[in-house]
Amino acid sequence: MLTKFKVSNFKSFNKDFIFDLSETNGYTFNSECIKNGIVNNALVYGHNGVGKSNLALAIFDIIEHLTDRTNKSSTEYLVYLNAYNNSETAHFYYEFLINSCKVVYEYKKTDHKTIIYEKFTINDEEFAFLDRKKKNSAIIKFKGAENLKNKLTNDNLSLLKYIKNNTELDKNKANEIFNLFFKFVEGMLYFRSLQSNFYLGIEVGKQGVIEDIIEKKYTEDLEFFLNKAGIECKLKVIDVNDKKTLAFNFNGKTIPFFSIASQGTKALVMFYFWFKRIQExxxxxFLFIDEFDAFYHHELSALIVEELKKTGVQFVLTTHNTSIITNDLLRPDCYFLMNKESILSLAKSTPKELREAHNIEKMYKAGSFNVK
Incomplete structure (x- = not known):
């Protein structure tokens, strides 16, 4: 699980911006939202322009240099360093809980691809270190990696990825944690469905949503999902120019899906596409959906959160929908308020003791919570 993230000199984040998922309270309700003392289900609120989308891009910067599952056509990282910061590098710090061990990975970059510094520790013990500003010689302490060359001349090559791809590490606890760390990173998924569909992680290439649904024979399941979400419809697979596509079925008369589907329905199908992967x-x-319910009715927003909770996957959702700030859905230490300098849960944003009976949406609208 991701327990803590810190970033500085990246996009809108000038000084250290800390997102701490380990600061939970002892609430007894909605206990499934917390795992191992870590927030497993988080909703993030904040005014436009405070950096909610940049927070997602910061967390998923790790995808570029540790995996092959990056969006090569993305322009999201062209503007990289903060305009007010005089440092030449952005600094990223990740803290994970993996098999009851504290795993910390931090690195510095001058741009999305160029890595200047890396450090990897397990329970505060250093296993990999490289500082290219001082020298290109790396420190590698994993058992089984003793014969690796410790000089890396390619600034775009991650030390950790170099170790993983060029060794068969011995079987021991530290190496198992290292491999589980990579498995976690390779399983991170970020997507949004606003002006255009965009995603990072899990897969490479461009997968057609409708084609994938048809290929995997999910048409009937999608129809059930849409009806459950309040969109009454019947779906049918049809041929258009010798190519199979999805259509609405009106008592035998068919109309291609994207010809008449609303923006909200399209966004919901995009969610369904990824939801089937999340269920695996x-x-x-780890899942991050930016503006997850921008096109949804508030009842549908609550349904989506409930469905995601059932998967058990750790997720962070950004939203402006205050109707789902309720203790019936999550709990005060799972709702986060964000401004340009900080992000805190509702539980940490007030001196008051919050209880299950409190109407926290009403308190939020009344200005009872403040991010300092």
Missing amino acids: KSKVS
Whole structure:
């Protein structure tokens, strides 16, 4: 699980911006939202322009240099360093809980691809270190990696990825944690459905949503999902120019899906596409959806959160929908308020003791919570 993330000198984040998922309270309700004392289900609120989308891009910067599952056509990282910061590098810090061990990975970059510094520790013991500003010689302490060359001349090559791809490590606890760390990172997924569909992690290439649904014979399941979400419809697979596509079925008369589907319905189908992958628990480890309910009715928003909770996958959702700030859905230490300098849960944003009976949406609208 991701327990803590810190970033500085990246996009809108000038000084250290800390997202701490380990600061939970002892609430007894909605206990499934917390795992091992870590927030497993988080909703993030904040005014436009505070950096909610940049927070997602910061967390998923790790995808570029540790996996092959990056979006090569993305322009999201062209503007990289913060305009007010005089440092030449952005600094990223990740803290994970893996098999009851504290795993910390931190690195510095001058741009999305160029890595200047890396450090990897397990329970505060250093296993890999490289500082290219001082020298290109790496420190590698994994058992089984003794014969690796410790000089890396390619600034785009991650030390950790170099170790993973060029060794068969011995079987011991530290190496098992190292491999599980990579499995977690490779299972991270970020997507949004606003002006255009965009995703990072899990897969490479461009997968057609409708084609995938038809290929995997999910048409009937999608129809059930849409009806459950309040969109009454019947679906049918049809041929258009010798190519199979999805259509609405009106008592035998068919109309291609994207010809008449609303923006909200399209966004919901995009969610369904990824939701089927999320349900494969071994595939997705961490999920971030930006503006997850921008096109949804508030009842549908609550349904989506409930469905995601059932998967057990750790997720972070950004939203402006205050109707789902309720203790019936999550709990005060799972709702986060964000401004340009900080992000805190509702539980940490007030001196008041919050209880299950409190109407926290009403308190939120009344200005009872403040991010300092």
